[in-house]
Amino acid sequence: MKILLLGCNGQVGWELQRALAPLGELVALDFDTPGRWRADFSQPETLPALVDEVAPEVIVNAAAHTAVDKAESEPELARTLNATAPGVLAQAAEARGAWLVHYSTDYVFDGSGDAPRAEDAATGPLSVYGRSKLEGEHLIRASGCRHLILRTSWVYAARGGNFARTMLRLAAEREQLAVIDDQIGAPTGAELLADISAHALRAAAAQPGLAGTYHCVAGGQTSWFDYARFVIEWARGRGQPVKVAPDAIRPLPTSAYPTAAQRPLNSRLATDKLQSAFHLRLPHWQAGVERMLAEVLGR
Numbered sequence: 001m002k003i004l005l006l007g008c009n010g011q012v013g014w015e016l017q018r019a020l021a022p023l024g025e026l027v028a029l030d031f032d033t034p035g036r037w038r039a040d041f042s043q044p045e046t047l048p049a050l051v052d053e054v055a056p057e058v059i060v061n062a063a064a065h066t067a068v069d070k071a072e073s074e075p076e077l078a079r080t081l082n083a084t085a086p087g088v089l090a091q092a093a094e095a096r097g098a099w100l101v102h103y104s105t106d107y108v109f110d111g112s113g114d115a116p117r118a119e120d121a122a123t124g125p126l127s128v129y130g131r132s133k134l135e136g137e138h139l140i141r142a143s144g145c146r147h148l149i150l151r152t153s154w155v156y157a158a159r160g161g162n163f164a165r166t167m168l169r170l171a172a173e174r175e176q177l178a179v180i181d182d183q184i185g186a187p188t189g190a191e192l193l194a195d196i197s198a199h200a201l202r203a204a205a206a207q208p209g210l211a212g213t214y215h216c217v218a219g220g221q222t223s224w225f226d227y228a229r230f231v232i233e234w235a236r237g238r239g240q241p242v243k244v245a246p247d248a249i250r251p252l253p254t255s256a257y258p259t260a261a262q263r264p265l266n267s268r269l270a271t272d273k274l275q276s277a278f279h280l281r282l283p284h285w286q287a288g289v290e291r292m293l294a295e296v297l298g299r
Contacts, residue, residue, distance in 0.1 A: 001205065004056035005029065006039040006089075007063025011157035012103060015194035016062055023198060027054050030063070039063065041085040042077070051092040058201060059093050060101040061086055064133075068107070069260040071128040082132035087139030094145035101201055103193075104213075106153040106185065108134040111264020114184070118270045119151070119213045127261035137213070148200055149213040150193070153267045157190035158295040163224070164231045165296065171232045172241045181225035181251035185267030186217040189288035200278050210277055215269035218285035225251045230286065234293055 001024030007013040008028035017028050029039040029050075037054065040046055041063050051059065064082055065071055071078035086102055093100040107130035108123045125131045140147050156162040170177055196216055204210040222230070229249055236242040254263060271282055 001025070001058060002054070002056045003027065003058045003060060004051065004054045005060045005062065006041075007061065008033070010062055011155060011160055011190040012193055013062035014159055015157065015190045016060060016197060019194035019198040020060065020201075023202060024057075027056065041081045044080065044085040044088040047085060047088050048092045048095075051089070051096065051098075055096070056098055058099045058101065058205070059089055060197070060201075061089055062103060064103065065129070068127060068129045068263075071132065072260040075128045075132075078128050078132045079135065082129070083135035083139060086136040087143065090140040090143035090145045090147065093147070094143045098145070099201065099205065100140060100145050100147040101197055102136070102140055102147060102149050104137050104149055104151040105130065105133050106151060106264060106267040106269055108137065108151065109264055109266075111266045113266055114268070115266075116268035116270035117215070117266075119215055119273055126264060129261060146204075146208055146211045148197075148204055148211060150197065150200075150216040151213065151269060152188050152193055152216050153269060154185045154187045154217075155190055155193065156187055156289075156292060158292045162292075163187075163227065164289065164293060167228045167231050168235055168240065171235070171244045173243065175243055175245070176248045176250070177228065177244050178250050178252040179225040179228040180254055180257060181223045182253050183263055183265050183267065184221055184223050186219070186221050186269070187227055187285045187289055188217045189292060192218060192283070192288055196274075196278075196280065199280065200274075203278050214274040214277070215271050216274055217269050217271060217282070218288055219271075219282045220284045220286070221268055222285060223251075225249070227289075231289065231293065234290060235297065238297070240297060
């Protein structure tokens with residue numbers, strides 16, 4: 001199996017390089033990859049030629065415009081990267097009979113209620129980012145290519161910046177913290193997402209009927225407030241420098257922290273379909289966060 005991985009240097013793409021390597025020949029590219037090939041999503045018209053040259057049996061797209069607030073001021077770029085380019089890739093995949101694996105987001109929903117959303121739930125994105133990602137999904141499905149669309153949420157990795165690192169830095173600097181407590185979701189490690197992608201791709205290649213859209217997040221749920229407390233107390237218990245006292249971390253409503261892009265309050269995604277189709281059990285979010293923290297802090 002020959003696999004073309006796009007967006008290989010992002011958090012998910014970096015882990016996909018590891019997870020996909022055992023499945024076959026892997027060509028991993030990004031927009032600034034040195035050498036013969038580059039994957040420039042800002043120029044979607046160049047992508048079909050790239051696909052023809054590499055001639056993959058599978059295209060895995062981990063490239064995206066993920067700066068949610070910035071997307072509000074550059075909607076055309078967000079649409080190009082998150083919708084037009086994936087649509088072009090899907091058409092190229094269909095022309096070759098190749099699979100396309102693509103990542104989407106809980107931001108395609110409006111975040112109302114408190115029940116986990118199933119894959120067929122009504123969408124209603126609140127932001128440019130969410131609308132561009134939803135359009136990308138529609139274009140992929142319309143192409144007719146064999147695909148796996150994995151919707152995920154609150155992605156983090158040991159590599160690069162993340163919410164946990166920010167909380168640890170602030171906790172070491174400040175005596176008080178305020179963290180949003182009315183947005184609920186499941187922190188999902190890029191490592192977990194990559195491993196599930198490889199497992200699902202291998203299964204789907206043998207059973208094409210498994211193609212479709214799946215929700216892929218870690219088990220359980222939490223708020224950013226409780227996520228922050230978990231991270232800080234984990235670090236405190238292991239002798240890390242923490243200035244803020246446990247009772248000095250206070251909850252904050254989203255309304256008190258305005259941002260350019262509106263966030264969904266309910267980011268819960270139901271994963272029954274994924275677990276049943278691919279015979280998986282998704283670990284609780286705390287397990288992945290602890291592992292990431294141990295790697296980041298060298299503990």
